[in-house]
Amino acid sequence: MNNFFKATLVILFISLISCESDDDITTPPLPEGEFTEGFFVLNEGGIGSVSFVSNDFSRVEQQIYSNVNNGDDIGQFVQSLFFDESDRAYIISNGSNLITVVNRFTFEKVGEVTTSLDVPRYGTVINGKAYVTNQASFTTNADDFVTVIDLESLEVETTIPFNTIVENIISDGNKLYVQNAAFGIGSGVTIIDPASNSIEEEIQTGDALQSIFINANSLFALHGSGMDRINLNTQEVTLTLNLPSEISGAKNLKILDGVFYYTFGSSVYQTSISETSLSSEPFITYDSNSQFGTMYGFAVNDGLVYISDATDFASDGFIEIYDLSGNLVFETSVGLGPNGFYFN
Amino acid sequence: MCMKYKLFFSLILLVSMATWAQDKPVQTLDTVYLSDQNLRTFNTGQKQLRITDSVITNQNFSLTDLLQRQTPIYFRQNGYGMVSSPSFRGTTASQTAVLWNGVNINSSLTGQTDFNTLLSANLSSIDVKFGGGSIVYGTGAIGGSIHLNQNLDKHIEEQHQFQTAYGSFNTLETRYAYQNQFDSIKFKLAFARRQSDNDYDIPNQNRQNENGKFEMNSLDAVIRLDLSDDNVLSYFSNFTFGERNFSVIRTSDPRTKYDNVDTRNMIEWQSTSDRIQSKLKLAYLTESFTYFDNLSRNTSSTSEVATQWIQYEFLYSLNAIKLKAILNYQNAQGQGNQLNNAERNIAGLSFLFQHQLTDRLNYEITLRQDINDNFENPFLFSLGSRYELNDKWSLRAHASRNYRLPTFNDLFWFNGGNPELNPETAYQTEVGGTYEFQGINFSLNGFYNDITSMIRWLPDQFGLWRPQNTDAVETYGLEASLAYLLDITDNQAIQFNSNYGYTISEDQATGNQLIYVPFHIANTNLMYLYDQWKFGLTWLYNGSVFTQTDNNPERKVEAYNLFDLNISRRFPKFFNSKLSLRTSNIFDLAYEAVDNRPMPGRAFSIQLLTTF
Numbered sequence: 001m002n003n004f005f006k007a008t009l010v011i012l013f014i015s016l017i018s019c020e021s022d023d024d025i026t027t028p029p030l031p032e033g034e035f036t037e038g039f040f041v042l043n044e045g046g047i048g049s050v051s052f053v054s055n056d057f058s059r060v061e062q063q064i065y066s067n068v069n070n071g072d073d074i075g076q077f078v079q080s081l082f083f084d085e086s087d088r089a090y091i092i093s094n095g096s097n098l099i100t101v102v103n104r105f106t107f108e109k110v111g112e113v114t115t116s117l118d119v120p121r122y123g124t125v126i127n128g129k130a131y132v133t134n135q136a137s138f139t140t141n142a143d144d145f146v147t148v149i150d151l152e153s154l155e156v157e158t159t160i161p162f163n164t165i166v167e168n169i170i171s172d173g174n175k176l177y178v179q180n181a182a183f184g185i186g187s188g189v190t191i192i193d194p195a196s197n198s199i200e201e202e203i204q205t206g207d208a209l210q211s212i213f214i215n216a217n218s219l220f221a222l223h224g225s226g227m228d229r230i231n232l233n234t235q236e237v238t239l240t241l242n243l244p245s246e247i248s249g250a251k252n253l254k255i256l257d258g259v260f261y262y263t264f265g266s267s268v269y270q271t272s273i274s275e276t277s278l279s280s281e282p283f284i285t286y287d288s289n290s291q292f293g294t295m296y297g298f299a300v301n302d303g304l305v306y307i308s309d310a311t312d313f314a315s316d317g318f319i320e321i322y323d324l325s326g327n328l329v330f331e332t333s334v335g336l337g338p339n340g341f342y343f344n
Numbered sequence: 345m346c347m348k349y350k351l352f353f354s355l356i357l358l359v360s361m362a363t364w365a366q367d368k369p370v371q372t373l374d375t376v377y378l379s380d381q382n383l384r385t386f387n388t389g390q391k392q393l394r395i396t397d398s399v400i401t402n403q404n405f406s407l408t409d410l411l412q413r414q415t416p417i418y419f420r421q422n423g424y425g426m427v428s429s430p431s432f433r434g435t436t437a438s439q440t441a442v443l444w445n446g447v448n449i450n451s452s453l454t455g456q457t458d459f460n461t462l463l464s465a466n467l468s469s470i471d472v473k474f475g476g477g478s479i480v481y482g483t484g485a486i487g488g489s490i491h492l493n494q495n496l497d498k499h500i501e502e503q504h505q506f507q508t509a510y511g512s513f514n515t516l517e518t519r520y521a522y523q524n525q526f527d528s529i530k531f532k533l534a535f536a537r538r539q540s541d542n543d544y545d546i547p548n549q550n551r552q553n554e555n556g557k558f559e560m561n562s563l564d565a566v567i568r569l570d571l572s573d574d575n576v577l578s579y580f581s582n583f584t585f586g587e588r589n590f591s592v593i594r595t596s597d598p599r600t601k602y603d604n605v606d607t608r609n610m611i612e613w614q615s616t617s618d619r620i621q622s623k624l625k626l627a628y629l630t631e632s633f634t635y636f637d638n639l640s641r642n643t644s645s646t647s648e649v650a651t652q653w654i655q656y657e658f659l660y661s662l663n664a665i666k667l668k669a670i671l672n673y674q675n676a677q678g679q680g681n682q683l684n685n686a687e688r689n690i691a692g693l694s695f696l697f698q699h700q701l702t703d704r705l706n707y708e709i710t711l712r713q714d715i716n717d718n719f720e721n722p723f724l725f726s727l728g729s730r731y732e733l734n735d736k737w738s739l740r741a742h743a744s745r746n747y748r749l750p751t752f753n754d755l756f757w758f759n760g761g762n763p764e765l766n767p768e769t770a771y772q773t774e775v776g777g778t779y780e781f782q783g784i785n786f787s788l789n790g791f792y793n794d795i796t797s798m799i800r801w802l803p804d805q806f807g808l809w810r811p812q813n814t815d816a817v818e819t820y821g822l823e824a825s826l827a828y829l830l831d832i833t834d835n836q837a838i839q840f841n842s843n844y845g846y847t848i849s850e851d852q853a854t855g856n857q858l859i860y861v862p863f864h865i866a867n868t869n870l871m872y873l874y875d876q877w878k879f880g881l882t883w884l885y886n887g888s889v890f891t892q893t894d895n896n897p898e899r900k901v902e903a904y905n906l907f908d909l910n911i912s913r914r915f916p917k918f919f920n921s922k923l924s925l926r927t928s929n930i931f932d933l934a935y936e937a938v939d940n941r942p943m944p945g946r947a948f949s950i951q952l953l954t955t956f
Contacts, residue, residue: 097596314859
């Protein structure tokens with residue numbers, strides 16, 4: 001036992017040294033903050049937290065927001081994070097009706113938004129304003145709305161009422177697109193015109209809409225029976241890709257370099273954007289004991305696939321990172337209920 | 345004069361024989377009528393602890409506060425005055441049965457009792473039974489059971505009792521009780537109310553507890569009609585209604601509120617002859633709550649359950665043998681905007697056999713079989729024995745199988761309820777001993793529980809959270825209690841009682857300790873009585889608890905120590921009153937009972953009790 005302990009110490013020591021020497025070799029001129037070279041994992045909580053992993057995976061830090069900001073926290077059930085056009089990140093807590101605003105490189109708090117929010121979910125930025133979806137009461141969708149926040153003053157400018165459920169919100173730089181489906185229930189995408197802050201159009205999609213993503217001039221809507229391709233100029237569905245029934249319920253659509261990525265169960269799938277049918281051949285499958293927490297967060301970025309697992313929601317979750325050939329390149333445990341990746 | 349005072353003083357002493365560990369069947373005095381007599385007659389081999397009315401009136405009206413200080417039961421309190429659920433011997437909240445005059449009052453919806461929706465003030469005694477008791481008390485009596493009793497003596501005199509307390513955070517407690525006797529009818533009516541702004545400053549943090557305001561009311565009646573020497577008709581009634589805001593962690597959190605209205609009514613007829621006692625109890629219970637999920641938009645959901653309960657008990661005593669049969673039937677119907685066709689019928693038949701084999705040894709065998717329409721019916725049993733080693737030491741042993749039925753939420757929740765669920769079952773063994781000599785009472789217990797088919801809500805493949813019979817848990821540990829009474833002189837005495845519990849509660853899949861189960865828990869009450877004065881010091885220790893199932897040592901609620909001070913003086917000539925000053929958490933320690941739910945620092949209150 002004692003020898004084992006010693007050996008462990010030696011190995012630990014060597015690995016520490018080797019880490020340091022790595023750092024010495026690769027040290028680039030570091031920019032403005034501690035968290036410049038890496039990505040964040042958002043952990044939903046309980047009380048939410050943020051983990052940071054450096055791009056070379058040598059550094060994993062938990063609870064960075066609390067650590068930087070004297071033990072303050074970012075509220076309960078942290079849903080998502082979005083960046084603005086300069087250097088700020090906005091962290092949405094749906095349980096505390098709170099958006100915490102931080103510098104994305106230092107993670108120092110620069111402000112917060114606490115008004116006109118009621119179970120806020122997702123946000124995005126266009127023309128210096130943030131648009132945040134709110135689900136309000138879970139018993140009705142008639143009270144859902146989008147909050148428009150001026151990012152200069154962090155004051156709420158207006159709210160846009162909805163009659164349907166609102167979930168993800170994304171932008172192509174001109175318009176905003178709101179997913180009218182959550183938890184696998186609902187369909188349709190609502191277009192908001194940011195010039196008038198009003199609803200411009202509602203586009204129908206297939207039922208059980210899971211995920212939306214904009215690529216070039218098209219919005220792709222992955223739903224229970226296929227994937228609709230919507231031309232954003234004409235706002236018409238131009239094509240519906242076939243989704244094999246055995247992976248009906250696929251979610252987490254991402255598009256990178258002409259390839260669709262999506263998940264079902266504990267597997268990741270890919271299909272070339274030129275195909276008319278989505279593949280049901282997994283290219284990554286990972287081990288998960290979690291049921292609902294499987295693929296709780298998913299991202300594809302710069303040649304790597306990021307997976308998070310929320311285990312039983314009462315233990316630390318973990319992330320796994322794969323290359324595009326499906327090889328595991330890194331894994332680590334993170335906080336409670338990891339649900340998203342955000343890249344600096 | 346002197347004699348009068350002595351008498352009075354010895355009376356105080358008598359009634360303030362605080363909590364006393366018991367393991368032998370207490371002979372029921374003819375004058376004290378206890379609806380739940382099984383508590384006294386059929387408890388061979390199990391430890392029991394009684395909290396008397398003098399201890400109850402000495403505390404505030406919070407049942408959580410009282411039990412935390414007098415028993416080794418852990419309470420997970422979601423901020424002061426908020427939802428409070430017990431963990432007894434490392435089990436979950438729904439594995440502790442709560443009995444009101446012998447009727448199980450755990451919520452049919454959640455399977456548990458929120459101890460902050462009950463007031464202690466109108467109870468005449470509380471008994472705590474350690475370990476399984478499903479054979480008599482039905483579902484949930486796995487970790488143990490807590491018995492709330494309202495007794496009425498055979499002969500009473502007219503009495504008014506008025507009790508009021510005012511303290512920190514604008515906390516006001518008021519109680520009025522009236523009892524009288526007209527011929528063969530005796531009755532006791534009582535009303536108690538506890539309200540608080542509960543806006544305490546949080547120690548070491550620059551903020552207050554927000555949205556924590558609550559009020560709880562309890563209207564109680566006990567009526568006893570002695571039809572003849574052998575026939576007693578009794579009626580028990582409780583009407584509890586409360587309004588609680590749930591405190592927020594951050595100012596921006598949605599403000600929520602919980603209103604509850606619960607009624608409990610029971611009528612019973614007891615007929616006694618030489619060897620036979622027969623008892624028929626009919627009860628009608630209702631529970632309802634409305635939860636406002638955001639006060640700014642005033643949306644709410646309501647659930648209600650009405651339960652009809654009937655029990656017939658037949659006891660036959662023959663010299664050293666007692667035989668009892670209990671037939672129980674209950675029908676519960678739930679409705680609400682989040683329940684689907686919730687109805688359940690349960691019938692249970694129990695047999696109890698007790699035999700005093702020799703002067704020193706007795707044993708007990710009990711069996712129960714349920715018949716109900718929803719699920720598999722486990723066959724339950726218990727075996728218990730008690731042996732008096734000598735006049736100081738007694739030993740006991742007990743083994744049983746107990747169960748907990750799935751709740752209405754488990755079965756009928758509109759969005760995920762699983763009607764296929766089976767009951768949780770638990771095998772249990774314990775051994776213990778008690779030493780009693782010259783005012784000392786020391787008791788030591790070791791216990792082991794093997795609980796299977798535990799119900800846990802897990803998401804299915806569609807992401808829908810549904811309850812499933814998945815978990816297996818083993819809990820084991822030790823309990824020790826020590827009580828000591830010392831009469832120093834005629835007008836001076838010391839009372840001491842202390843409890844300690846060591847609990848391992850291990851999830852069989854992971855080998856980890858269950859969350860919110862402390863390894864160590866302890867409390868001590870020390871009281872010094874001098875003439876009309878009473879000085880009390882209470883110490884409460886809660887060991888640290890894990891908040892994550894992976895037992896991440898970084899994610900714990902830290903252990904805490906609380907000290908309370910209580911000084912009171914009686915004024916016998918002034919309406920037979922008692923004035924008390926209480927300070928809780930005298931060292932103003934910052935602590936949390938649940939992660940991120942800070943509790944109050946030092947708090948004061950002053951109480952006046954008058955009886956005339």
